[in-house]
Amino acid sequence: MDCDAFRNEMLDLLYGEAAPATGRRLEEHQAACPSCREELASLRRLRRDLAAWQVPADLGRTPESRVRTPLLAAAAALVLLVGGGWALRGSEVRYEQGRFAFRFGQGSGNAELQAALAAQEERHRVDMQSLRRSLASTPPSDETLRRVQQWIADSEARQATLVATGLARLEERTEARRQFDMAQVGAGLSYLDGKAGLQAARTTELMGHVLQASQRK
Amino acid sequence: MRPMTPSDEELVERFQNGDRSAFDILVRRWDRKIQGAIYRLMGPGEDVRDLTQEALLKAYRGLGTFKKEARFSSWLYQIALNVCRDRMRRVRGKSTLSFEDLSEGGELPGATGPSALELIETRDLSRQVAAAVNALPQEQREVVVLKEYQGLTFLEIAEALDLPLSTVKTRLYRGLGQLRQQLVRQGIGGTAPVPAPSS
Numbered sequence: 257m258d259c260d261a262f263r264n265e266m267l268d269l270l271y272g273e274a275a276p277a278t279g280r281r282l283e284e285h286q287a288a289c290p291s292c293r294e295e296l297a298s299l300r301r302l303r304r305d306l307a308a309w310q311v312p313a314d315l316g317r318t319p320e321s322r323v324r325t326p327l328l329a330a331a332a333a334l335v336l337l338v339g340g341g342w343a344l345r346g347s348e349v350r351y352e353q354g355r356f357a358f359r360f361g362q363g364s365g366n367a368e369l370q371a372a373l374a375a376q377e378e379r380h381r382v383d384m385q386s387l388r389r390s391l392a393s394t395p396p397s398d399e400t401l402r403r404v405q406q407w408i409a410d411s412e413a414r415q416a417t418l419v420a421t422g423l424a425r426l427e428e429r430t431e432a433r434r435q436f437d438m439a440q441v442g443a444g445l446s447y448l449d450g451k452a453g454l455q456a457a458r459t460t461e462l463m464g465h466v467l468q469a470s471q472r473k
Numbered sequence: 474m475r476p477m478t479p480s481d482e483e484l485v486e487r488f489q490n491g492d493r494s495a496f497d498i499l500v501r502r503w504d505r506k507i508q509g510a511i512y513r514l515m516g517p518g519e520d521v522r523d524l525t526q527e528a529l530l531k532a533y534r535g536l537g538t539f540k541k542e543a544r545f546s547s548w549l550y551q552i553a554l555n556v557c558r559d560r561m562r563r564v565r566g567k568s569t570l571s572f573e574d575l576s577e578g579g580e581l582p583g584a585t586g587p588s589a590l591e592l593i594e595t596r597d598l599s600r601q602v603a604a605a606v607n608a609l610p611q612e613q614r615e616v617v618v619l620k621e622y623q624g625l626t627f628l629e630i631a632e633a634l635d636l637p638l639s640t641v642k643t644r645l646y647r648g649l650g651q652l653r654q655q656l657v658r659q660g661i662g663g664t665a666p667v668p669a670p671s672s
Contacts, residue, residue, distance in 0.1 A: 267642050271620065273627060302653050305661055306621050309602040311509045315521060462533045465493060466526060469500035 257285045262292045270299055376414055383407060481545035488536055496536065499545070500529055506623060507553050513618045514557045516607055524560060528553040547632035550625065554615060554633065561611070598661065605655040613648035620645055 262285045268274035269282045286293040479487070479498070487495035508525045515524065531552050539548060606614060619625045619633065631638045 264642075267645060268627075271627075298653065299649060302649060302656070303621065305598065305656055306602055306606075306652065308598040309513070309606065309622075310599060311512050312517075315508055315512055461493075462530065465496055466500060466529045466533060469497040470504050470526070470529070 257281045259285075259289060259292055262286065262289070263295070266292070266296055266299070270296065270303070373418065376411065380407070380411070482541060485536060485539060485541065485545055489539070496533055499532075503546070503549055504529065507549065510550065510553055510618055510623050511557055513603075513606065513622055514554070514614065515560065516603075524556050525553075528556045531556065543632045544629055546625070547629045550619060550623070550629075550633040551635070558611075601656065601659050601661065602652075605652050605659070608655065609648050609651055613644050613651065616641055616644040617648040617652070 262282060265274065265278060265282060269279060269286075274282060286296055479495075481499065481502070484495040484499050488499075504525065507528055508521055511524045511528070512521045515521065528549070532549055535552070539545070606617060609617060615634065616630060619630045620627070625633065627638055627641055630636075630641045634641065636644075
């Protein structure tokens with residue numbers, strides 16, 4: 257056996273898979289060839305280093321709630337992806353680094369809200385300029401402080417109203433769309449499974465098997 | 474006298490004859506190994522448990538029509554690999570383990586990052602090996618994980634990857650070579666490659 261042949265078959269020897277006759281020839285060669293002997297020894301040392309990478313002992317112990325809900329999570333994400341596109345135009349569902357992230361966008365239905373906020377911001381800017389001017393000339397009076405407190409209270413009330421109105425509208429539309437999409441998703445899954453009732457039962461059964469078996473482990 | 478432990482193939486046959494409980498035994502036997510493979514292929518940033526369940530679910534769905542031309546283990550690993558590949562495709566830019574994931578504090582040695590001195594100081598061989606394996610090209614990483622960590626035979630790997638034996642060995646040898654170079658660069662000594670003499 258020459259060095260090329262040795263290196264072609266060396267992995268069998270390294271992993272203990274060489275047939276007896278091949279193993280003998282490989283052993284004979286490495287005994288006589290310092291270079292091949294050192295190459296094999298180097299790979300054996302490498303394997304010892306590689307063995308240092310252990311799987312964490314708690315890898316399989318996932319919190320029960322997470323084990324039980326992957327399909328629910330997937331269904332929820334599907335509903336968000338389908339329904340959200342309609343009800344929350346401009347909003348975004350992203351799957352990043354193994355997690356879903358949701359960001360509210362600015363749908364056309366929010367135009368009034370945006371306009372009201374912009375007007376309020378402009379009023380605040382004018383009021384703040386006026387306040388700065390008055391503070392530069394005279395120390396703040398009780399009246400000034402009262403006005404500032406009133407602005408803050410008014411601002412908070414307006415913000416709360418706008419947010420509540422926006423959220424209520426959003427919730428209303430999302431709920432209506434959610435119900436519609438749930439029906440569509442259900443019908444879609446049944447269609448994909450072929451025979452609706454039987455397949456749904458089988459899916460439930462097999463999930464039960466997988467989960468039970470993995471938890472009894 | 475203890476009853477003999479049924480082989481995978483016997484359990485598959487029992488399942489195909491209607492004994493669904495046979496799958497429970499297969500899951501208990503393979504769940505942890507599949508998790509280990511997925512963990513090493515995908516890295517700690519991924520939801521290993523969910524991917525494992527996805528693989529086992531696919532196995533359950535396909536077991537009824539599984540042809541016994543290949544070993545059950547090869548077939549199961551093939552499913553797990555496909556689940557991982559699908560996930561990698563879906564999560565672009567996250568196909569390999571990041572050094573940040575491994576270091577948790579950003580101190581992990583990388584191929585172009587810290588000095589050898591810093592690497593020696595970390596003395597965290599496990600993380601360095603993990604980083605080196607995850608820096609391999611996917612096709613080499615798959616073979617290295619299946620051989621080195623899952624202990625599959627070359628034949629089983631060839632079945633799982635649907636590749637010729639010679640390709641499996643070539644990928645493994647190249648993968649080991651890259652790992653050796655990477656670990657030497659990281660200051661883990663004694664594994665430098667030995668050039669073959671001209672023969």
